[in-house]
Amino acid sequence: MKKFIPFLFFVFALISCEDVVQIDVPQEEPRLIINGIIRVDESKVFVPVEIKVTETNNFFGETPVTQLENALIIYGQPNPDAPELLDNLATSALAESPPGSGIYIPDPTFDVDQRIQTASLLPNTIFTLLIDHKGRSYAARTPYSKTTPIDNLVQGDETLFDEDDTEIKITFTDALDEDNYYVFDFGFGEFLALEDEFIDxxxxxxxxxxxxDLEPNQEVEISIMGADQQFFNYMNLLVEQTQNDGGVFETPAATVRGNMFDVTDLDNIDLLDNVEQPNIFPLGYFAVVQEYKQAITIQQ
Known part of the structure; x- marks a missing residue:
């Protein structure tokens, strides 16, 4: 018992030395996140418009959905004499559906159909997204970016880092004498941005x-999307920063600026620039891109 008493004093001394450490995590006002990548299948009648909005959270936890006061898409072709203006102007008013989801689609309650017909798309069509959120206004402008189909998908037998790696070989044909950019979606939140500098x-x-680990007989769908240079640069940076985070569209890295601008205090909506307010901006991206998909079944 006499030998046990000093041991108890030693244990109590260790316990008394423990301090509760308070970690100060970064605190800032929630920032709006816009997931507005619209993928167009030109064989369908309508463009599948769907804009999802969430907000950043305080360091931990999932991003909560949020609601907009207004959401509108304007589209048309650039005027040859004034490219900042659009000819054949048309609009699509958006509404949240279902309520509370943070997902906005062409408003089904309008007297006039607000859906965008795929037949109206031309390679030079320009889209502008305008939204109001918590008293502030945001805007983004993007061209419709076409792409080329996937020629072939086959499973290879090479490995990269681990013997359990699965190789997929993708073949496509680049359009001649054009500056083309591509974004490949491999599923599971995995993307690749590619340009045609050396493959024109x-x-x-x-x-x-x-x-x-991919299971035998598991089907994997791979898609190729068109992109302009700005969208290509954005996706390239996101892939670099989120390679080990489980997907580029979860919580976009704050250092990667998208094409959405806060235009609340701007006096010219044609100039989507907030250089005088560099710290006022939402996260995310708005793009309208053509997409081709192809599936492959994983072999043993």
């Missing part, structure tokens, strides 16, 4: 390696 007009094959 050529058929090109490359390998993509899934570093996760």
């Amino acid at each position: 007009g050529q058929q090109f094959e490359f390998s993509y390696f899934y570093q996760k």
